Amino acid sequence: MIIEQHYDDEVLxxxxxxxxxxxxxxxxxxxxxxLQSYRDLSSALHDNSVWDERELSETAKPETTNxxxxxxxxxxxxxxxxxxxxxxxxxxxxxxxxxPEWRTAGVVRGLLAIVDDKNFTEPKVAAEIAALAVRVxxxxxxxxxxxxxxxxxxxxxxxxxxxxxxxxxxxNESIKALDRADDLLQACSVxxxxxxxxxxxxxxxxxELERLDEAVTLADxxxxxxxxxxxxxxxxxxxxxxxASLVGARRYGEALPVxxxxxxxxxxxxxxxxxxxxxxxxxxxxLSRFEESKSLFVQAVAEFERLGLVSARARAxxxxxxxxxxxxxxxxxxxxLIELRNDFEELGMPQDVALTCVDxxxxxxxxxxxxxxxxxxxxAMEYFSKASIAYTQGxxxxxxxxxxxxxxRTLTKQTLGDLRSYFELLPQQxxxxxxxxx
Amino acid sequence: MLDPNAAEVPPVVPESLAESGVLAGMxxxxxxxxxxxxxxxxxVQYRDLLLHVACRKFRVPDSDAENLMEEVFLxxxxxxxxxxNTKAWLVAAMCNASRHYWxxxxxxxxxxxxxxxxxxxxxxxxxxxxxxxxxxxxxLRYLQPRCRETLYLHYYExxxxxxxxxxxxxTSRYAEKLIHNCLKRVREIYFSxxxxxx
Numbered sequence: 001m002i003i004e005q006h007y008d009d010e011v012l013x014x015x016x017x018x019x020x021x022x023x024x025x026x027x028x029x030x031x032x033x034x035l036q037s038y039r040d041l042s043s044a045l046h047d048n049s050v051w052d053e054r055e056l057s058e059t060a061k062p063e064t065t066n067x068x069x070x071x072x073x074x075x076x077x078x079x080x081x082x083x084x085x086x087x088x089x090x091x092x093x094x095x096x097x098x099x100p101e102w103r104t105a106g107v108v109r110g111l112l113a114i115v116d117d118k119n120f121t122e123p124k125v126a127a128e129i130a131a132l133a134v135r136v137x138x139x140x141x142x143x144x145x146x147x148x149x150x151x152x153x154x155x156x157x158x159x160x161x162x163x164x165x166x167x168x169x170x171x172n173e174s175i176k177a178l179d180r181a182d183d184l185l186q187a188c189s190v191x192x193x194x195x196x197x198x199x200x201x202x203x204x205x206x207x208e209l210e211r212l213d214e215a216v217t218l219a220d221x222x223x224x225x226x227x228x229x230x231x232x233x234x235x236x237x238x239x240x241x242x243x244a245s246l247v248g249a250r251r252y253g254e255a256l257p258v259x260x261x262x263x264x265x266x267x268x269x270x271x272x273x274x275x276x277x278x279x280x281x282x283x284x285x286x287l288s289r290f291e292e293s294k295s296l297f298v299q300a301v302a303e304f305e306r307l308g309l310v311s312a313r314a315r316a317x318x319x320x321x322x323x324x325x326x327x328x329x330x331x332x333x334x335x336x337l338i339e340l341r342n343d344f345e346e347l348g349m350p351q352d353v354a355l356t357c358v359d360x361x362x363x364x365x366x367x368x369x370x371x372x373x374x375x376x377x378x379x380a381m382e383y384f385s386k387a388s389i390a391y392t393q394g395x396x397x398x399x400x401x402x403x404x405x406x407x408x409r410t411l412t413k414q415t416l417g418d419l420r421s422y423f424e425l426l427p428q429q430x431x432x433x434x435x436x437x438x
Numbered sequence: 439m440l441d442p443n444a445a446e447v448p449p450v451v452p453e454s455l456a457e458s459g460v461l462a463g464m465x466x467x468x469x470x471x472x473x474x475x476x477x478x479x480x481x482v483q484y485r486d487l488l489l490h491v492a493c494r495k496f497r498v499p500d501s502d503a504e505n506l507m508e509e510v511f512l513x514x515x516x517x518x519x520x521x522x523n524t525k526a527w528l529v530a531a532m533c534n535a536s537r538h539y540w541x542x543x544x545x546x547x548x549x550x551x552x553x554x555x556x557x558x559x560x561x562x563x564x565x566x567x568x569x570x571x572x573x574x575x576x577x578l579r580y581l582q583p584r585c586r587e588t589l590y591l592h593y594y595e596x597x598x599x600x601x602x603x604x605x606x607x608x609t610s611r612y613a614e615k616l617i618h619n620c621l622k623r624v625r626e627i628y629f630s631x632x633x634x635x636x
Contacts, residue, residue: 009618009622010618013617013618013621013622014618037625038621038625040570041570041574041621041624041625041628042593042621044567044570044571044574045574045589045593045594046593046594046596047495047567047571048494048495048594049490049491049494049495049568049571049572049575050571050574050575050578050594051575051578051590051594052493052494052575054493054494054500056486056489056490056493056494056500057489057500058486060481060482060485061504064481064504064507064508065478065481065482066478067508068477068478068481068508068511068512068515069476069477069478071477071512071515072476072477072515075515075516109518112518113518116518146508146512147508147509147512148509149512149516152513152516153516156518189506189509189534189535189538189539189542190509190510190512190513190531190534190535190538191513191534192530192531192534193513193517193519193527193530193531193534194517197519225530228526228530228533228564229523229526229527229530229531230522230523230526230527230530230565231519231521231522231527232522233520233522234519
């Protein structure tokens, strides 16, 4: 029976068990809505919780309310006190020793907030502050806080530390920090969400280490968790991490649509979305869609600039310079690379300095200007001599070789490729010796 | 990570605590508007739903469920991430706490027989699903016992109309009608409850 051109409830309930598709429902909003509500209810009737006979108290417990409010008040007070301490501590971390009263959860939270502020603009500084946060967190007295508050805070501090170590290229240390974060978080009763965040960091790290299958598994697991918590940004991040694994496996055609979709999804926060646009640009470049790639890089550079993400902007411009190299626009590319090398020096990102040197040398080689390569090497060697990093010696040896090859006019693209591979490996293997090609 | 030949995946912005809702006394400009400042209000608002999840879905004893809820709210207060959907976050955290509870219990005593049923469905709308089951449970209380039994047999136990008829000592045609009418009736009650809520 049809009433006012809609199905009545009898018909709709019958449709619940019909396998065949009805022709009217899909074009009728009213009937679709009613049928859906019957579906939801009949599906919920399958759930055991609906039939549980137990009656539960429906009265909120004042002691719980009081406990939670007291915790919130205490935390607020601790954070307010920490806001005066944190700047002093950042200026002089040694002050933590004569001031044991500064060892509070509020100070740890304050330090981590600063890491969050600086992670893209001053990664090296952020990494140092994250290490300080770990030090303070590890020295907290757990008994002064309820449940597993301190354990979880320590886990978060270690995770942030791991993330920053990863960001500045200290991969081995990052893995150790993640192991520590996992151990701490797994001991907490409510930590699935935080563990998923650690999984994403680890998946990103594994992508770098070419442990792609493990990275995909971790990213999938994290994505599932974020979906449960309905965290759109982090679910997107986990998906993007998986797409990055596809990139690692050179499956650019599969990764591109994922990044394009995420980059266009306005529900996602501006910062990550800018990175997704950037990643889509990388995939386009790899698929030799240079015009599309340049357009996406320009879009990403503009977004990073708008958002004040200095190091990310620099890297997007670096990619742009590489597309120009691909297109044989050597002069334009080199001009951009020179600016970038200076930026990376200021940002304290030595591996990037070394790699831009190689690209710059390639542009100069293609222009037949080997004297420029010699000058470039001299400058880079001065930088590495002053920089106090684990792989200074290796970098200096490799740059000296590059300089000699340019002076002797024996420099080739193959040589530059070998140098690039070497500089890519250095942060993971700081004591790796540079082998002179035969 | 810094090799320009590799795609980069950034951290989602808040890797630390600047955006904590309940706790962010230091910078209110970043407090998401969806999170009320008073955690006590949140507790009152979501208590029934979270207890329902812990006790009825995961079979956590009432006496322990309130403690788990405290831990869930503490975790919520301490999360530095911007919580987009408070209800979803709390429900997912309650599921996490309940599973952890049983993991801990399994070290000292045997688990309930139906522990395998205690996993949460992995999909969007988990919180909404539990909210529906909580309200539906209330709606069922208003049904006639015969109607309740009909729905129980057909939907929960998955019995056919013929089976239901046999169980209730009636004809299958009447059992079919009963299933329809009872489902219709429980839907009416369900919507009258949610209408009152709103």
